[in-house]
Amino acid sequence: MLHLPYWATDYLKRAEPRLKENPLALYERIKGGLRLAALDPEGLQNGLRLGQNLADARAIWPALTVLEIDRPRLETAFGDFADWHSNASPLVSVMTDISRFGDLVLDITGVAHLFGGETEMLRTLIIRLRKLGYRVSGAIAPTIGAAWAVSHFARSQVVEDDSFAALLDALPVAALRLEESQLLTLGQMGLKTIGQVRQYPRKSLHTRFSQILLRIDQAFGAIEERMTPRLPLVDHLVEQRFADPISLMDDVLRTTHDLSVKLSKTLEAEGLGGQTFHLFLYRVDHKVMTLSLNAGRVTRDPEHIADLFRHRAQRLETEYDPGFGIDMVRLAASSTDRLDAVQTGAFSIEEGTEDIARLNDRLSSRLGPLAVLRTEMVASRLPERAARLVPTQSGQTDAPIAAPPLQRPVKLLPMPEIVAIMAEVPHGLPASMVWRGESFRLVSGQGPERLGAEWWRKQERLKLVEPPKPKKPEPGEKPVPPPYIPDLLLFNPDAGTRDYYVVEDQHGSRFWVFRQGLYSKGNRPIWYLHGFFP
Amino acid sequence: MQAPERQQRLAALRDTIADIERKPALAEAVNRPRGEPGIFPALPAGLVQEVYVDGARDSGASLAFALTQAKSLLTARRSTIYYVQLADEGKHFGLPYGPGLHWFGIDPAKLVIVRVADMTEFLWATEEATACRAVAAIIAEVKGNPKLLNFTASRRLSLRASANRVSLFMLRYGQRRESSAGHLRWRLMPHRSGRHAFDDRAPGAARWHLRLEKGRIAGNQLDWMLEARKNGFAIFSKPVGLGRYQAETPLPGAAPALLGHRLSQAS
Structure with a gap:
């Protein structure tokens, strides 16, 4: 868990160096008043606080720079920032319980050894961010709740399994991710720390504060809390880092080709093939561009994978924006399945299905x-x-339904088009037709073939039999309630x-009219x- | 004695022309389709055929003509027919309809429909499909005369088609003919249908009058009166007058069309 308490102001200062000269505050319009929504630490030290009136804050500190907060922009920026952390762990998500930005959750299961242990990993991540100008605190703990509490209310540290109950008990109740009103009530009850809340009888808490109990259970690991990773989960991945960032589309595609050769070897070693492939481009300015595409069938042919990305890239050329360069490219495969190596015999009959699947892949990677x-x-x-068009890439089909042997047009x-048709008698064969401003004299015809409406798909009431007339109840008998009639239009079969x-x-032109x-x-x-x- | 010598001289002249053009002799392996009087020839794979009809009302006929030929080209190796159409023209001309194809005798699963956004993608998709040796035939439907589909573009397509032996059917509409490198150009005119076996007032089997406007089939026959049957075409009568089409028949191609014709025939 990484906590960036001043992320909003740090981010803006990093984007615009001019803002670094003076303390910065962001305000927001709440109920007609201008209130402070984000502050940097200098502001906090000088007596400003969140939710203060903007005019008061300016009076306290005239040198303050104020900007209106742009929440959607900050949220997307924090999302990109979170994606960039996938170079540390594949499972990254933004925790939005308290604030829409500022809290990052990383699942580091099986990752820490790459950084030389958990302590070292935490240090690397924190120092990396501090160098970029972000104030950050972090914690590694067995549960998400505990990590949140420690990163917000204690120094940055790795919490071990045996010591973390004692550590948590000492933290204030605010470390339980609660709402303002609940914190106030707890304060009135005189419960200051988590330890005190835990000693309070659980039964009496349950009726009023089920939320608090949930948070305690989550923090202590009695209830499992899940995170939703932002980026697609991948099974197999290969990556390439660059000392000098690259930016040309051609370079990216060439790298993709190299990576797909590598990926294909990894997959081959396990006897697997992938159906969905993802390309992640990590930009120098902490953004990640992702491109995912599907193949028609499970494959691990490097040329084919590279081709798919090349066709898609040609189409996306206008949207491609490398910014200041790309310093890492990652290629990943998901939806993997068994794919055994096939030996092509000299005398086997060549089948066209594989080529067709490839052609469909190529066409749909460029055309959509x-x-x-x-x-x-x-x-x-x-x-x-009776017939619908589905993408060829949509995977396996159900058992095909045979078309009924009826005369149907090719x-x-x-959309059926309205035509004006004259017939000699109301139910006779049509004799003349006007269609698209052209008149046709119809000399022969066959029909009618009568097709009823599908009443089961209409949101209408079906009248099957007359409901029985309500009888007068005999004395001593309960009156029979009238049958339920839904409030729908009556279905008209005609x-x-x-x-x-x-x-x-x-x-000799032939049409199908109805x-x-x-x-x-x-x-x-x-x-x-x-x-x-x- | 005379004939072989003449042929040799012709071959030498062709090489000379190829040298002048600084490119190898055109590699079109397609021979001139053979024909016999009395039956419609089975056209070989790898031909580019343009099928012209007058308007959207006959779009079913031209599709059926192309599909009947494509059906005979389906093999285990070449198992799929592609149909390419601009997405916004589907509303005007309609889309191939699964149950109808089934009635017509083609498994709808063998037809892949490609709907493209513009003419550039149309040409790209058609060329990609032409390059695939597992494709039996491509049916491409074009409205009017788009600028991008010029002689160069059609030349590219016809070279690819004959190199990979994939048949390409261009379903075209209207009276105007532009120069193109297609091997054959048909004009399809519907004809009053035959008798229905059980119903005198009902239309029977579809009948068409086909006129070959460009290219030659051995035997030099230009007009066919065809009836669509389950397994191909049958000739139902000798060519007769053109009826309402007589007056509207355009001039037999402009000068560039003649040029294209000669290029495509040189081999």
């Missing part, structure tokens, strides 16, 4: 996954629902019914053109 589609059948009678309009016709004009609704008194159904026959 929604541009490369295949047809999936759906069990429905409505033509527009091309379907995504309005949604379609009659489909195959029609041909005098030159009439929505049935002819009845006061109802004029509308005709639509839905598809084209060969």
Whole structure:
């Protein structure tokens, strides 16, 4: 856990060196008044406090520089800052219980030895940040709650398993991540430290302060607290650091190629292949750019992986912004699965499926996954629902549904178009049609093929049988409650019914038209053109 | 005696021309499709065919014509047909419809639909697919005459198509013909359909009048009257007058089209 109490002002000072000359305070509009929302330590030493009126603060210290706080900007900046810490541990998240920025949680399980032990790791991280001008305190502890408490209310240290109960007991109750009102109540009860709260009978606390008990349990490890890492979790990764930052897209792509060769070797050693690949670019100014993409099938072919990133990169050229340079590139694979090496025999018949999967990968890496589609059948009678287009990259399909052997057009309009159709008699074959400003004389036709509306998909009430008339209750008998009728429109089976016709004009062009609704008194159904026959 | 000598001389002349152009002789391995009178020839893989119809109302016919040919090109090695279309033209021309393909005799799983945003991506996607040797055929649908799809672009496509033996069908619309390096250019005109076996008022099997506007099929036949059957085409009558199309038939190609024609035929 790293705690950066003055992160907002430190960040602004780092971004604009001009601000370093004078003490800085950020204010915020709360209920019509201007209140201080963030301060640097010089301000605190000189009698300013958070939540103070801006005018008072200026009176106390005229040299103060004040700026309005821009919370969304600070939050995104802190997010980038957190991502940059993934060079220390892959699991990083921002703790937003008390403040939207300022608290970083790193899961260092199995990482500390890379830095030479936990103490050394904490020291490295803290010194690294202090050199950048951030005031920071940190703690390493067995639970997230304990680390938070120690980093906020004690000196930076590594808390060992055996000593941490004693250490926590001595800390004030504010170290339990509680809200203001709860802290006030605890103060009125005379409970100052965590130890005192723990000695208080648990039963009587439970009714009023379940939140406090939860926090205590979390801090002492009785309840497990989870963190949600900001960056995607990866199983296998390779990385390349640079002494001099690189910035050209070509250099990045070349590095990606080298890394994919490495990654492929790592995967091969374990007999695995990946389906999702992530590229992380760590910028010098503590931002991380990520690019993730999917392959159609599990692969570990380095050329293919590099190609996928190259195609995507060509499309993203305008958005690519290396800033002052990139000092680390990391390539990772996730969604890994078994992929055994295959020996290609001299006499086996070549199959085209692998090449097709590759082509689909290439196409969708450049055009976007929604541009490369295949047809999936759906069990429905409505033509527009009977088939839907799904991305080829969307993974395995369910068992395919066979299309019913019905006469259907080879091309379907995504939106049926309204046409004006004249027929000799209301239910006869259409005789003429006007479509897109052109009139067609229809000489032959086949139909109707009647398709009912799918009542089970309508948000409407179905009337099946007449409800029985309410009987008068006999004396001594309870009255029967009337049946429940939902507050929905009554489903009208006629309005949604379609009659489909195959029609041909005098030159031979063939269309699929339908009439929505049935002819009845006061109802004029509308005709639509839905598809084209060969 | 005379014929071999003449052929040798022709070959020498071709080499000379290639030298002048400072590039190797055009590597188009596609032979001129053979044809016999009375049947529609089975066209070999690797051809670029443009299929022109008058408007969106016949888009189903041109798609069916391309699909019937593509179906015969499907093998275990070449298992997929690609269909490329600009995303915003789908609303105008419609999209290939799975159950309809099934009715037509093509497994919808074998058709991949690529919807691209603009013409640059269209050409890129078409060329990428043409370069893949596991693709049986590509059906690309274009509205009007986009500037980017010029002679150079179509020349690139036709070279790739014949090198990889992938057939490319360009479904085009309208009356205007621009120069292109396609091997064959068809004009498809629908014809009144045949008799339905059980219903006199219903349309029967689809019939088309096809006219070859560019390129040659051995036998020099230019007009075919075709009927679409489950397993290919059948000729249902001798070519007759063009009906309403007679008056509107455009001039047989502009000068650049002739130039393109000659280039694509040199081999």
